[in-house]
Amino acid sequence: MDLPNRDRVLSGSFSCLTIIILLLGSVLTLVEVRGNKTDRLALLEFKARIVDPCRVLSSWNDSSDICKWYGVTCGYRHRRVTVLNLSSENLAGVVAPHIGNLSFLREVYLQNNSFYSKIPPQFGRLFRLQKLFLNNNSFSGQIPSNLSHCSNLLNLDLRVNKLEGNLPAELSFLSKLQQLKLGFNGLTGNIPPSSANLSSLQVFITNSNNLSGKIPETLGRLRNLNFLSLGDNKFFSTIPISIFNISTLTTFSVILNQLEGGLPSDLGFTLPNLKSLLLGGNYLSGPIPKSISNASNLIQFSIGSNNFTGNVPSFSNMRQLSFIDLGKNILGSGQSADLDFLCSLTNSTKLKVLCARHNALGGRMPNCISNLSITLSWFLLSGNHISGVLPSGIGNLINLEILGMWANNISGNIPSEIGNLNKMKIMDLGQNDFSGQIPGSIGNLRMLIELGLNINNLRGLIPLSLGNCKNLLLLDLSTNDLSGNIPPQIMYLSSLSLYLDLSQNNLTGSLPIEVGNLKNLGELRLNGNRLSQQIPSSISSCVVMERLYIQDNFFEGPLPSTISSMRGLQILNVSNNRLFGQIPKYLELLNLTNLSLSYNDFNGALPTGGVFGSAISTSIVGNKKLCGGLPDFQLPKCNYKEAKQIRTSRTTKILISTISVLVGVACMLSLLYFFRYRHNKKSLASSSSIEGLLHVSYHSLLKATGGFSSTNLLGMGSFGSVYKGLLDQTQSNVAIKILDLTHHGASKSFIVECETLRRIRHRNLVKVLTACSGFDFNGNDFKALVYEFMSNGSLDEWLQPTAMQYTTRRKLSLLERVNIAIDVACALDYLHHHCETPIVHCDLKPSNVLLDDEMTGHVGDFGLARFLPETVHKLLVDQSSSIGVKGSFGYIAPEYGLGSAVSIEGDVYSFGVLILEMFTGKRPTDDMFDNGLNLNCFAKAALANRVENVIDPVLLQEIQELEKRRMVAGDGKNKSWFSTLKCLALIIEIGVCCSSKSPRERMDISDALIKLQGVRKNFIAIA
Template identity: 75%
Template sequence: MRVNNISGNIPLEIGNMNKMKLLYLSENNFLGKILESIGNLRLLTELDLASNNLQGSIPPSLGNCQNLLLLNLSTNNLSGNIPPEIAGLSSLSIYLDLSHNLTGSLQKEVGKLQNLGELRLDKNILSQHIPSSIGSCISMERLYMQDNFLEGPLPSTMRSMRGLRVLNFLNNRLSGQIPDFLGSLNLTNLSLSYNDFEGALPTRGVFVSSISTSIVGNKKLCGGLPDFQLPKCDYEESKRRRTSETAKVLISIVSAIIGVASMLSLLYFFWYKHNNKASTSRASQDGLLHVSYHSLLKATGGFSSTNPLGMGSFGSVYKGLLDQTQSIVAIKILDLTRHGASKSFIAECEAPRRIRHRNLVKVLTACSGFDFNGNDFKALVYEFMSNSSLDEWLHPNASQYMARSKLSLLERVNIAIDVACALDYLHHQCEMSIVHCDLKPSNVVLDDEKNGHVGDFGLARFLPEAAHKLLIDQSSSIGVKGSFGYVAPEYGSGSAVAIEGDVYSFRVLVLEMFTGKRPTNDMFENGLNLHHFAKAALAGQVQKVIDPLLLQENQEWEKSQTVAPDGKNTSWFSILECLVSIIDIGVTCSSESPRERIDISDALTKLKGIRKKLLEFIIIA
């Protein structure tokens, strides 16, 4: 219900909806406090109350929502500290946004957000030091804390945050030297401007580029590479200062170690034992999808070659059984050595959380962390589709051909309608229009009833105007590549992303479904392609391009069924008329000029009309 003009208090009755999983009320005019009773929604995975006029403190009861993957309370009139119950929600993995709200300090419990990918605390009134516990957030990729009143040095424990890509501490009161370890992280954007840092600027990693790193407004900095135009360092003065500070630190450390070493060891033992037991208990009680590298490794039998479901552009998909829910899922493991894989992961997290449709594959959760060797690890967990991909039905290998029945004409029409419904939703019914950019049979999967579901949003893009509204920077994201044979020709000449590109891919898919030929078939050469092949057949020869399996189905059907339910005689010409209409849809969607292609909603209307006609004279067993 977001982006409306709903006003007044949030209804109390929402707290009774104990099966609620997604709740979006952002960009309205809600007043009053955040309901304590929202904490009753134990199955809640995403909560977005941003951009309202909510007041008061964040209710600690939200800590009861231990399935929560995403929490956005930004741009309200909230006050007070971040409750430890919220900072300690280890389930949070997509992002936590509390910007434009709070006062107080950052609590040490923030270190419990070990699975969180993005944390936004910018434009608050947070003061005091950054707790050293933040170094435990090893999965964090983006940390925004600009425009606060944070003091002191950056904690040395941040060297453990190897997943960091974006770090923004602009306009605070941080001091001390800029740590050299920041140069060893995989940062792509670092902003430390308008603080009180001093000393030599590091010269490696992100500090190589003055475009990626912003340090203006720190008047005591020196050195660095020439692009930063800083004065040379007085190393003698710096050496004396560092010696004095080091001595003080060593004295403090030795005293602390002597006093508390044994106590810490004992506390850690009990803490580990308690949390391990509690985590197991929660997982068994509420089916919580707290997936880790270890749990996915176990679910797939060590990513065994006996459990593969397919291979994508950026990784492999495995069938797995999750211990937490005892449910079968599809697990996509990103191959991070492939160019664009990390950005594909971000796209697949960003697009699905803004969409929900029966003909789109549901992303259950995501995992971003490290494997047992300390290497970056990213994975996505999808709902499992028992009938695999459309590609495997259209082009089965020998074993699949023997094990499966064939897709009938009506089933193919239904799947085409399902895909068109999904695209119509993405293009015209979403809050922000999305272009899939990689539509092909291997990215369409079938459930138990052979309903089609569009998946793999690794190349998906918001339309430029939508991306601008969402403040999403797509300039550095994956280039529009698509798959050879399916990608629209205008993309090859540098045209911007548009829904017409998906329409072009849809026509290729439709033609492939009903001719049984891939666009990359060896027969297509010397200027002949699937489009020209189908278009030429519209002149009274459609039966020559139709998949032979469909022709065989018609012959078998006519032998066993000669009269339709309404008593009318059926004939090959009625079936042929439908096939001509279908091929015509595939051809008219594929015009070289994007402006001449029919809209996906028009194609959907025509396909539904074809299905209605088929049902008039096909007897369904």
């Protein structure tokens, strides 16, 4: 081809190529314009469905390019939306389905807003999507399964929403997914085994959902996984061994599940990169692997609230360790080497939290704790068996904020160096054997908000320097041997709001008038001291106070009238003081739920309004000059006629007194004559009211009790006092109940009890030996009942021991409690179903259950008993019907308070409460039970969750000790812990059922007895 022709051909080809390029450019421009328009419309639809209070989307309008809209990023070439970032902009509303039209979208950041409704399934059309952050919103419904179509997805974060339903198995198709975060939702079902197909997964978070079942073994195939969080779900069975072979793991958390089994012995070698191992709140058992020391990168180690046993291994290689929680296990053996691990932690220079509370750790507190890192903030060893002294080097831990050492056996003085810990906020050294004085340096702890030194042997004065702790919310110095006056400086701590407890000491003097400065205090306990003088009127300034306990002191005078302004007061106990005067009417107007005025010298008419409308909520015993009130109080009627004042000269008074004495002596001699030789009906040696029993006289009972000496006083009840005595006739110890006949209803109670005990005989009822009804040496009526002596006192003394008993008396074992519960059930079953006439006890409670030498339970005190039907015995009806059903607060059936008739179901209610108290260790009158919460609700809630949360810690410790012994014996697979908890759950169920609010819902005592006997059989088999 010649050159001109070639040029023409090339020129024509170039022209064609130009035309093609121009046409292609036009097409691309048209596509871009149309695509850009599609994105614009989608974003405007998105905007139309949300609320934008901060107007961050004001730039989203037709007058500007969408690529310049706030939160929008476009690609450089095609000008399509690739990133939508509106995180933390206070937006709310529904995400429009048009989001699926943004087909070039690669990243979506909508976290930390208030979007709600369902996640649009149209997200599944975004096949270019790599990152989707919808966390911390209120999305609901299920996770769209078609998110699996987003095949390029790298990061999916749906945490902290309201999502529910199953975890879609389709998500396992996302082979490129690196992070899957689904925590804090309401997801249910299992983790699909197919999740193992997420071969690129590095982070897998499903914590705080309702997922259940077993953790799939297949998760061990995720060889790139470094963060696995499955905590706070309902997973059970064992942790798959395959997970412990994922050598890339840095964080592994399964806290708060129901997992069991042990940890592999080579854990520290198979997980060498581990930084956080969080296993707390499960049922894991066995020893802590010694190989854990090889995990030298470990920062967090938490195994609290499990059943781990054995010695705690060394942590000497863990120099990065910051957080260690070993609490609430069965670690230790009570030996001196138990605390050696503390010394190994001196190498952990970044340690902030050290918790080993509630274990079985023993031995002396090592001096090496002085060398722990000064970064230590929390140091908790409470609830162990640690002895020795608290080293003075504790003062080196200058950044310590929480120090918990309560419930150990630590002795000696509290070191004065404790005052160096000026960052301390909470310090609890209670329930130990500390002695000496409270160091004055404690006043240096100016950031302190809680201080507990209760139940020790501390003596001396309360240091004035405590007045420097201006941030104190709680101060508990109770049950020590502190003496002297209450420092006014304490009363200037206006920060005190939770409670101030100075009870059970030897404090003297008056209550400082500065008490009025405690304007924020909710509870004040001063009971069991030797405080005197009048209650200061300034106490009325404590306007938010709810509970005031000042019983068992020597306060005198009337109740201050200013107490009327304490409108928040709910519980007031001023019993056993020297208060006098009339009971103020203003008490009717307060919101009191419990009032005790007993054993004072109040006089006059008892008010009838407010708290005085219930004999259950108000106690007035021991005030012999009261009258009136509602019939339930059984007080004499008030005589409002004024007696004429007889003016008598001194001589006349002496004459009348002399004549009265002579007449009295003559009458007494006459009576003695008749008592000894004529045996008439009014002789001092009157026969027993129960035929055929031993005859006793007032004189013999006086001699038996050492003149009714207070040293022989066993206790005081509703109608009298019980003494220990030695009868000449039998030369055996007996219990003698002396009726206080000045108490209205006492005589009737005596007749009822005699009549009841005459009819019944059972091994689990207190055996009556005789009764005495006659006169004392002054000619006053005298009535007494003599019982078989129970050497181990009442069940109440064992369940709720005094401070002295707490330190000297062993605790009731689990089997002993079950046996006593069965004994009480047997007694009630006999009374309800096997007597000629059914008998209702009406006052079943721990103080009326007595224990003999063999710890067998016997039900006593039938002063309020009733026969059913009552028409069977008219005499008893006449005598008992006016007594009124009183019972005891906390144990009396609720229907009685509404006027319902006496029934055996009422006894069953009391039995249920007694069972719950025996196995939870909590009284039904505990201060924690208010605002509708009671012992029944408390126990019932635990049945639906974890029953061990309500079991008496003494029993839990016993079970742990048993399990520990079994583990030491080599029975590594023993399940006695779980079996025992199941049995305890059955007992709690019995208690809850018997104490149901509705009588119809309560089980019969015969059924309860059968169930308890079955539980005992299981306990014996486990043991």
